[in-house]
Amino acid sequence: MLSTSSGETPQPRTGPLTTQATVRTRVEVPVRRSDRDWRTAEMVSFTGLADGREHIAVVFPFAQAVPLVRVHSECLTGDVFGSARCDCGPQLTEVVDLFSDRGGILLYLRQEGRGIGLYNKLEAYRLQDDRGLDTFAANRELNFSDDLRDYRVAAQMLRALGVTRIRLRTNNPDKIHQLENYGITVEEVLPTGVHRTERNHEYLRVKAEQGHTILLGESS
Numbered sequence: 109m110l111s112t113s114s115g116e117t118p119q120p121r122t123g124p125l126t127t128q129a130t131v132r133t134r135v136e137v138p139v140r141r142s143d144r145d146w147r148t149a150e151m152v153s154f155t156g157l158a159d160g161r162e163h164i165a166v167v168f169p170f171a172q173a174v175p176l177v178r179v180h181s182e183c184l185t186g187d188v189f190g191s192a193r194c195d196c197g198p199q200l201t202e203v204v205d206l207f208s209d210r211g212g213i214l215l216y217l218r219q220e221g222r223g224i225g226l227y228n229k230l231e232a233y234r235l236q237d238d239r240g241l242d243t244f245a246a247n248r249e250l251n252f253s254d255d256l257r258d259y260r261v262a263a264q265m266l267r268a269l270g271v272t273r274i275r276l277r278t279n280n281p282d283k284i285h286q287l288e289n290y291g292i293t294v295e296e297v298l299p300t301g302v303h304r305t306e307r308n309h310e311y312l313r314v315k316a317e318q319g320h321t322i323l324l325g326e327s328s
């Protein structure tokens with residue numbers, strides 16, 4: 109039931125971190141902002157992440173003792189191709205713009221499709237289109253739970269960077285609870301922008317119904 113396309117068995121979502129990750133490589137990369145200007149960020153890779161995937165941290169220089177953090181789940185369709193089915197692309201652009209101004213840590217997690225993988229996400233899209241299922245019902249139809257994401261690796265990455273207190277940019281309560289359970293203190297929660305369009309409105313409505321703190325009256 110809870111296996112991904114790559115056949116992995118998710119670990120429990122709470123409890124102390126059993127393994128510690130360490131920084132593997134830090135390298136500077138010029139990152140493009142929405143105004144097409146460039147800012148240098150540091151891309152950081154890790155050794156010892158719990159799920160063995162290639163998650164990266166994109167660190168924009170920061171001076172605060174408690175940095176701004178965004179935990180972004182990979183969405184190839186939205187992040188790379190600008191798919192209008194979801195709000196992932198605009199959320200990523202927003203955070204690159206913001207953190208390149210103010211500093212912060214962007215954790216880019218390889219959790220495509222809320223953890224079910226790209227191919228399964230495309231199956232879920234097909235079910236949404238053909239049978240009118242919402243994003244969560246389509247997951248269940250494919251025998252997955254609503255959301256398979258485990259943020260243990262995010263906590264490991266933050267600790268490896270020497271960060272245990274954060275200001276988190278999210279509308280997703282599960283990210284807050286899981287990070288706290290994994291020993292990260294979320295001192296402040298800052299909402300992301302609401303990038304509502306005619307095409308992703310239903311997607312956002314269902315997210316709000318599932319507990320995301322999205323004010324659908326707003327638009328980006």
Ligand SMILES: Nc1nc2c(ncn2[C@@H]2O[C@H](COP(=O)(O)OP(=O)(O)OP(=O)(O)O)[C@@H](O)[C@H]2O)c(=O)[nH]1
Nearest residue numbers: 181182183194219220221222229232243278279280
């Ligand atoms: N299974 C599935 N995953 C989707 C679908 N649409 C987007 N996603 C994935 O959802 C993830 C983004 O999660 P969201 O629930 O939109 O937002 P969030 O990251 O939980 O919350 P915020 O921190 O507030 O942005 C990405 O990995 C997308 O690939 C869908 O229809 N089905």
Ligand SMILES: [Zn+2]
Nearest residue numbers: 183186194196
């Ligand atoms: Zn998306």
